[in-house]
Amino acid sequence: MTVYHSLQELQDLAEDRGVAVWEIVQQADMDASERTAQQSYDKMLEMYRAMKEADAKYDGSLLSASKKAGGDGEKLHQYNVSGRNLCGDFVGKVMEKAIKMGESNACMRRIVAAPTAGSCGVLPAVLLSYEEDHDAGEEQMVQALYVAAGIGKVIAENASIAGAAGGCQAEIGSASAMAAGALAFLQGADAQAVMHAAALSLKNMLGLVCDPVAGLVEVPCIKRNSYGAVNALVSAQLALAGIQSAIAPDDVIDSMRRIGNQLPCELKETGKGGLATSESAEHYLK
Amino acid sequence: MDLFDVVGPIMVGPSSSHTAGAVRMGYVAGCLLGEPVRKAEILLYGSFYATGEGHGTRKAIVAGLLGMKPDDYQIAESLTLADQRGIEITFGVARLEEAHPNTAIIRLWGVGDKSIEVQASSLGGSRINVDKIDGIDTNFTGECPTLIVHNLDQPGHVSEVTSMLAHESVNIATMQLYRSARGQKAVMVVECDQEIPQEALTWLNQVEGILKVTYFAGIS
Numbered sequence: 215m216t217v218y219h220s221l222q223e224l225q226d227l228a229e230d231r232g233v234a235v236w237e238i239v240q241q242a243d244m245d246a247s248e249r250t251a252q253q254s255y256d257k258m259l260e261m262y263r264a265m266k267e268a269d270a271k272y273d274g275s276l277l278s279a280s281k282k283a284g285g286d287g288e289k290l291h292q293y294n295v296s297g298r299n300l301c302g303d304f305v306g307k308v309m310e311k312a313i314k315m316g317e318s319n320a321c322m323r324r325i326v327a328a329p330t331a332g333s334c335g336v337l338p339a340v341l342l343s344y345e346e347d348h349d350a351g352e353e354q355m356v357q358a359l360y361v362a363a364g365i366g367k368v369i370a371e372n373a374s375i376a377g378a379a380g381g382c383q384a385e386i387g388s389a390s391a392m393a394a395g396a397l398a399f400l401q402g403a404d405a406q407a408v409m410h411a412a413a414l415s416l417k418n419m420l421g422l423v424c425d426p427v428a429g430l431v432e433v434p435c436i437k438r439n440s441y442g443a444v445n446a447l448v449s450a451q452l453a454l455a456g457i458q459s460a461i462a463p464d465d466v467i468d469s470m471r472r473i474g475n476q477l478p479c480e481l482k483e484t485g486k487g488g489l490a491t492s493e494s495a496e497h498y499l500k
Numbered sequence: 501m502d503l504f505d506v507v508g509p510i511m512v513g514p515s516s517s518h519t520a521g522a523v524r525m526g527y528v529a530g531c532l533l534g535e536p537v538r539k540a541e542i543l544l545y546g547s548f549y550a551t552g553e554g555h556g557t558r559k560a561i562v563a564g565l566l567g568m569k570p571d572d573y574q575i576a577e578s579l580t581l582a583d584q585r586g587i588e589i590t591f592g593v594a595r596l597e598e599a600h601p602n603t604a605i606i607r608l609w610g611v612g613d614k615s616i617e618v619q620a621s622s623l624g625g626s627r628i629n630v631d632k633i634d635g636i637d638t639n640f641t642g643e644c645p646t647l648i649v650h651n652l653d654q655p656g657h658v659s660e661v662t663s664m665l666a667h668e669s670v671n672i673a674t675m676q677l678y679r680s681a682r683g684q685k686a687v688m689v690v691e692c693d694q695e696i697p698q699e700a701l702t703w704l705n706q707v708e709g710i711l712k713v714t715y716f717a718g719i720s
């Protein structure tokens with residue numbers, strides 16, 4: 215029986231058995247769900263392909279239910295191809311895909327919650343861009359998705375992946391940690407560096423509150439996907455350079471849990487504080 | 501927590517609780533009715549009522565009633581589709597006290613003579629809980645095959661159900677018993693690991709003292 219309840223256990227299992235992190239995550243899924251290796255793999259592949267399809271089907275002319283969100287992904291695309299791209303091709307592309315996915319979600323398109331609908335843009339933004347720019351195979355991308363899912367599962371079990379319970383650090387923060395670990399894996403990091411990439415990423419998201427305007431998954435959610443994705447790039451780059459989180463990865467997750475509990479409920483998806491109660495927010499739906 | 505609740509589910513946005521969870525609620529309620537819907541009254545409570553418009557919660561519940569799953573592209577068009585099928589739908593506010601903030605009461609009337617009232621809440625992610633059926637407390641998620649038996653509160657009915665399941669080699673995951681008052685109506689909710697064959701359900705329906713048998717194969 216393969217079971218892990220912390221990032222340390224996940225790392226230890228991979229090291230003791232001399233296998234990759236994703237293999238431990240897959241084995242644990244098989245043991246817990248009675249799926250075969252093939253069934254588990256196919257399901258993860260289905261998730262990856264659904265992300266790809268959602269990205270390809272982005273429609274910049276759509277508007278959300280509030281009629282206020284939509285079209286920013288297209289703007290970013292136009293800027294990225296204008297030849298004046300400040301951030302460079304790869305980072306520009308990651309930002310663009312993240313915003314596009316967030317907008318697709320707000321416009322009732324089909325997306326993959328990862329870990330939630332509000333934060334659905336982070337993971338596909340980094341993975342799809344990586345596949346396109348680094349000539350990685352689909353199999354490698356599915357493996358990276360397992361790494362991300364394993365990290366997300368540990369966060370869900372020990373802290374939270376719901377804005378209503380832990381604030382936005384639990385949604386965009388978790389997504390960013392998952393993406394950072396996946397990227398580090400893709401670039402050949404060992405198990406320890408994968409966990410540190412996740413920890414570095416989450417550390418920078420601690421305290422992020424959930425204050426969506428009018429209770430809708432639009433402001434600040436859509437743009438936050440872009441920040442979460444770029445935060446993952448920064449964290450993976452640091453970890454790949456051999457830089458470690460001074461706070462142990464599991465302690466970072468536990469800190470997120472404690473911060474989530476200490477956040478007042480006004481800042482946890484109730485629409486009663488933060489941006490949601492700003493003066494501009496009052497005009498948002500008008 | 502299932503790995504594919506962390507990466508997944510594939511769903512139509514914008515909110516896992518207010519959209520995907522709402523589709524599941526409608527889907528479960530529709531299955532529990534056991535025949536096509538003729539008329540529906542949907543009452544929303546708390547955050548479902550307050551922010552449901554922007555999250556497409558109404559459309560999502562109706563989509564579920566029409567048999568759609570959370571990843572169905574037609575969720576956004578469900579109200580029009582229901583209209584085309586001649587289903588009468590009304591919305592309102594649920595007046596509840598101390599309910600979960602994402603709660604809906606779904607009252608359904610079928611094309612035959614069946615009717616049901618389901619109260620359910622969306623727990624986050626796209627997971628739901630069915631809190632009440634026809635006013636009697638229940639507590640199940642709809643994720644696995646679920647059998648709901650309304651019976652008279654008399655000795656013997658529980659063992660009739662459990663021996664039927666044993667006979668069909670169906671393993672019981674959880675079992676809950678509720679009653680309105682001693683000797684009155686009782687409800688059994690049995691969550692199972694395997695599906696229950698139709699013949700067994702038909703047999704159960706004919707047993708004396710069993711008032712109503714509802715079965716739901718589970719959404720994955």
Ligand code: SF4
Nearest residue numbers: 332377382385424435
């Ligand atoms: S602000 Fe709240 S609803 Fe929006 S992405 Fe963050 S956690 Fe989700």
